[in-house]
Structures are given as structure tokens and as C-alpha cells.
Amino acid sequence: DVKVTQSSRYLVKRTGEKVFLECVQDMDHENMFWYRQDPGLGLRLIYFSYDVKMKEKGDIPEGYSVSREKKERFSLILESASTNQTSMYLCASSHERGFTGELFFGEGSRLTVL
């Protein structure tokens, strides 16, 4: 079975801190994604990557950056965390490009920024 592992289930950070959220997948998938999920808003795409060292902006990239140095690892970075970035963050991977196939999600990282 595909496994997508997110490094932390729960984090509490202070305003202005730099935050790293790590995601690793074990199925050699080309495509990886970062979403945030807020009540009543569904999932919103932050960034995605179709290949190593490649990244594309999603719907809400402001305040975030990403890094994909290895195929299996996709990191989300909050350079200076703010309270409005308090959210659930979900990482996903897929084999097919262009959202044509199944997305496999991690269990999520719940970030609280104080």
C-alpha cells in the first residue's frame, strides 16, 4: 500500500517563526501536493510538484514556499508564520499527472500559530 507520511501530526509555533512541514511517500510517485484544510472551505491547493526541483503554485501560495530535492520528499515552508496560517495541512502524492488518477493523502499536520 502507498504510504504518505507527514512528519508531525500537531505543531504549535509562535508568530514570526519559520516552520517546516515534511512529507515523504514510499511509492516512487512523480507528483506531490500540499493542501490546507479549513472548516467550511474544503481543501485548497498551496503548491504542487511534478518532478524533483520542480514546483508549481496552486490557488493559495502566498506566505508559503516548497522544496523538492528528492523524489520521495516534499517540504512545505512557512518563512514567517502568522496566525492566519493556523490550519490543517495535508500532503498528497499521485502516480498520474494532472489529477487524472488517485491522490494518496497523509494523515495531516495540524498547525497552530500563536
Add this chain to the structure above:
Amino acid sequence: DAKTTQPPSMDCAEGRAANLPCNHSTISGNEYVYWYRQIHSQGPQYIIHGLKNNETNEMASLIITEDRKSSTLILPHATLRDTAVYYCIVRTLMDSNYQLIWGAGTKLIIKP
């Protein structure tokens, strides 16, 4: 904005079929309908997807109307573990890239 409309919540008795409706009246001819579900405190899980024809797998059946303006996800024998938020999503072409635009979903509660 999401291209789908779903009821915010539904109940179903354990052992009965759960039928979850979804409206997607503005869907285009080449846009697929996807269904995912999210059990509390977990990431979303893929269920099924389709374009025109009805689809069935080990988890569920997807019935798409002939005009493609709506669809129904059917869980044939619901169990308590099927309690989750179910998302109906249209895969949409935006800025030369396909995307999944997620709505708020339907909270399905299976009652004993």
C-alpha cells in the same frame, strides 16, 4: 469556487444503502467526477471516479445521469466505519492545468 453542490449532512441506518447526491450542472464534456471521503482525523481517501458511464468498485458505485448534471455515490451496505465527510469533485481545467476544486462535502452519519 467548487463546481459541485452537496447536502451538508445526511443520516443512514447501518446495513442500508447510503445514497449521496451531487449536483454539477455546469460540468463540461471532458470533466471527470471524483469522490473522496475523509474519516475524522485522517487524510482524504479516494473512492471512485467517472466520466459518463456508471462505475463500480469494491467500495462503492457511481451513477451519473445521462445529461451529466448530477451524480449519486452509493455505498451498498453502510457500516459504522463509513461515517465520514464525502466530497464530490469535478476535475476542472484551469490555466492549462487540471485541478480538483474541493467543496465542503456531505457529512454522512451511519446510525446503528
